[in-house]
Amino acid sequence: MFNQAGWIGDKELANIKSAIKRNKQNEKRRLRNRIFRGRARTFVRQARRAIEESDMESARQATLEAIRALDKAAVKGILHENNASRRKGRLMQQLADLEKNLAE
Numbered sequence: 750m751f752n753q754a755g756w757i758g759d760k761e762l763a764n765i766k767s768a769i770k771r772n773k774q775n776e777k778r779r780l781r782n783r784i785f786r787g788r789a790r791t792f793v794r795q796a797r798r799a800i801e802e803s804d805m806e807s808a809r810q811a812t813l814e815a816i817r818a819l820d821k822a823a824v825k826g827i828l829h830e831n832n833a834s835r836r837k838g839r840l841m842q843q844l845a846d847l848e849k850n851l852a853e
Contacts, residue, residue, distance in 0.1 A: 784828045789818040793836060800843050805851055812844050837850065 756799035763769050792815035799808040816837050 785822045785827045789822045792818040812840050
């Protein structure tokens, strides 16, 4: 990844010590953020799939897991709070529509 001179592979990076440190920190944060962002995307995808299959119990469970993942990403600052809230609202609306359609 990084060596003492602040190189990644064959790409030359900054020469200033503070800039090298900043690049290292940014890379660590990027890799950490990827995990939470990807996890949130995965759970949202699973929830949408469960809602499309019209299985109420699995859809409700998948939606709760997706909301948990979105909340965690928002708390850590990976997603903006409004972005997470908007996604949760859309999921809950889809779930409510499914409940309404199954009740009819």
